[in-house]
Amino acid sequence: MAQHSFLLVCFYLSISSILIFGQTEASSIESLVLRSLYDSIFIHKDNTACPANGFYTYESFVQATRRFPRFGSVGSPEMRRLEVAAFLAQISHETTGGWATAPDGPYAWGLCFKEEVSPQSTYCDSSNTQWPCFPNKTYQGRGPIQLSWNYNYGPAGRALGFDGLRNPETVSTNSVIAFQTALWFWMTSQSPKPSCHDVMIGRYRPTEADLAANRIGGFGLTTNIINGGLECGIPGDGRINDRIGYFQRYAGLFKVATGPNLDCENQRPFA
Incomplete structure (x- = not known):
């Protein structure tokens, strides 16, 4: 009977640990990206001028991240915030509706297009x-x-x-799947490219070919992963500057330094 009681206690403790762990993973993004912060990042995403207005909801973003529990949950608090800021900056450029003289600036119009x-x-x-x-x-x-x-x-x-x-x-x-595809691309390495996630958490280790191509870690390398064939190796490319502009704004909102190597103008694209 004593052994039975001991096993029963262990079972309940195991279930409790799973539930607590699940709650921690599910709430990690909410703790990094409060709804108020999300709204201050994407000021104009629901503007009637944006074709995606009403599509990219905070709830969909949070739900999508639960499929990728390592997103924004690896490393120091600063590293976690930096990764999330980098991801949001990249998707903002990809969906931007901003222009040079746009209200609140060109970097306040992310998630305008779907x-x-x-x-x-x-x-x-x-x-x-x-x-x-x-x-x-x-x-x-x-x-x-x-x-x-x-x-x-x-x-x-x-x-x-x-x-x-x-x-x-x-x-x-489907807005949840939409966010999930972006996170899937961010978290998944596709040889010879590393994942953007590994780059932003410092896990990327360049090969000899990477070093010869000047593909060093930093935000610029995530741009190379996403669209290097069209944007990298081009000095002063406006698309690169737009990505960096978003990243700098978001890093400020997350109260974290961007770090070096923001562009990829001296990097060769991946083969």
Whole structure:
């Protein structure tokens, strides 16, 4: 009987620990990004001029992060805030509705769009047989990270539980999945690229090829991961400056220093 009671106590303690751990993971982002901070970051996301108004809710953001418990939960408090600031800066540039003389400045208009404006193609790589395109489906930029191409929609859908190849439009109709695709891209390494997450928490270790290409850690490397083929290795590129502008504003709101290596103008893109 004593052994039975001991086992029963251990069982209840184990269940309690799981519940407490789950509550800690679920509440970590809320503690870093209060609703008031989220609203002060995305001042104009629900402006009627923004096609995505009403789509990128705080609740959807928080719910999406629960699928990625390591996001914003690794390292010192400063490192955690820095990673979240970097992620929000990158998705803000990808969805920006700002301009140079915009009200409250150009870096107050993140999350204005949920789908690419005037896509120039269907973003179907027909040579990729692992993730084949489906008839009458297009794979242009959608969601906070502007997920693009069938070879991204396919694995993102598999990881998140939706059919990204047959139903790519889900990314612009379901706000939780939209945020999850951005977090999936941020947290997932795709060789030879590291994950943006590993870069921002200092886990990235450059290879000899990375060092030869000047791909050193910092916010600029996350830009290289996201869109280096079009933006990196170009001195003074306006898109790079926009990303940095968002990051600097958000780092200030999170009360954390940006650190060095903000641009990728001297980096070669990943192959």
